Amino acid sequence: MKQSNERDKAVANLLKEKKIATIDQLKAAAGTDATMTVYRCLSRLGYLVSYSHRGQYYTLQAIPEFNQEGLWSYRSAMFSRYGNLLETAVALVRQSDTGFTAAELEMVLQVEAKHALLQLHRRGTIARVRLGGRFVYMCADRGERRRQELIRQDNDALREIGAGLTELLPDELRAAIILLFSLLDEKQRRLYAGLEAAKLGHGGDRKIAQLLDLNCHTVAKGRRELFGGIVERGSVRSAGGGRKRVEKKRQR
Numbered sequence: 001m002k003q004s005n006e007r008d009k010a011v012a013n014l015l016k017e018k019k020i021a022t023i024d025q026l027k028a029a030a031g032t033d034a035t036m037t038v039y040r041c042l043s044r045l046g047y048l049v050s051y052s053h054r055g056q057y058y059t060l061q062a063i064p065e066f067n068q069e070g071l072w073s074y075r076s077a078m079f080s081r082y083g084n085l086l087e088t089a090v091a092l093v094r095q096s097d098t099g100f101t102a103a104e105l106e107m108v109l110q111v112e113a114k115h116a117l118l119q120l121h122r123r124g125t126i127a128r129v130r131l132g133g134r135f136v137y138m139c140a141d142r143g144e145r146r147r148q149e150l151i152r153q154d155n156d157a158l159r160e161i162g163a164g165l166t167e168l169l170p171d172e173l174r175a176a177i178i179l180l181f182s183l184l185d186e187k188q189r190r191l192y193a194g195l196e197a198a199k200l201g202h203g204g205d206r207k208i209a210q211l212l213d214l215n216c217h218t219v220a221k222g223r224r225e226l227f228g229g230i231v232e233r234g235s236v237r238s239a240g241g242g243r244k245r246v247e248k249k250r251q252r
Contacts, residue, residue: 004041007031011041012060019074020050020057051085052078052111068206068216069108078110085109089116093126097227098152098201099138099145108202132156151227155201174211181212189214194222 007030014021014029021029026038042058050057057077064072069092070081080088092108093100102114117137121128127138127145131152138145177196181189193212197204197219205219212219 004044007037008041008044011038012045015045015058015060015063019063020059020077022056023058026058048079048081049084050077051080051083051088051109052076055084071109073110085111085113085116086120089113090120090125093117093120093137094139094144096138096202097148097198097223098155099129099136099148100202101134101136104202105137147227151198152201155199178212190218190222191226192222193219194224194226198223198227 010029010031011026014026018025023035023038026042027033027035030038030041032038046061048059048061048064049055050059053076057079059074059079064074064079064081066072066081070088072079072081080091082088082091088109089105092105100108100117102117105113105117117126117128120126121137125140127140129136129138129145129149131149136152138148181192184192189212193208193214197208200207205216205223208214209216209219
């Protein structure tokens with residue numbers, strides 16, 4: 001037991017210092033040639049394996065600072081809160097409002113993803129739909145897949161309409177968006193931000209949040225409300241929202 005604790009401590013110290021390490025580096029730190037001994041140490045500590053570099057790199061679960069997509073990169077090694085490449089691809093496809101082409105997902109993951117997507121499609125874990133001459137990978141659930149299809153088709157149409165305006169009047173268009181945004185109330189701003197983010201597709205929440213000086217979660221909430229049909233009419237805030245009423249104290 002004492003030897004196991006010492007090995008766990010040695011492995012943990014190495015990973016805290018270097019952030020990531022290969023199995024050979026971890027063996028050296030633990031003072032063993034047995035791969036299974038290192039895996040037992042990692043299991044007790046809680047670890048993640050890189051989905052890039054053929055899973056050569058290891059880190060502790062507490063070390064990564066994941067981005068909005070749940071990914072973390074360190075010295076070109078890529079890690080995911082969801083696990084390996086297949087598990088990560090499934091999670092991102094299911095969470096996406098518009099699904100992913102292989103090229104789009106590769107831009108996010110920073111690794112080749114085509115074979116992983118084909119493997120998941122053959123298993124029936126995700127669906128593949130041909131839209132606009134491209135294969136798009138979407139949720140296997142029929143209802144969710146239909147929602148993703150509609151949003152992607154709307155986004156493609158809006159991009160085609162707005163492409164000319166963006167090329168001709170980028171500064172004017174930006175100023176107009178900000179001006180219109182300033183004239184809206186709180187709920188309308190959230191919904192409008194969600195609409196503009198949906199037009200941009202993947203990464204739209206972050207871009208619109210930066211443009212309009214909003215929190216990404218606010219933009220995402222507006223988009224979900226708008227496309228989910230859960231907008232309350234006639235009130236700026238939902239029931240119970242806003243400041244609590246201040247009761248006046250009466251002198252006795």
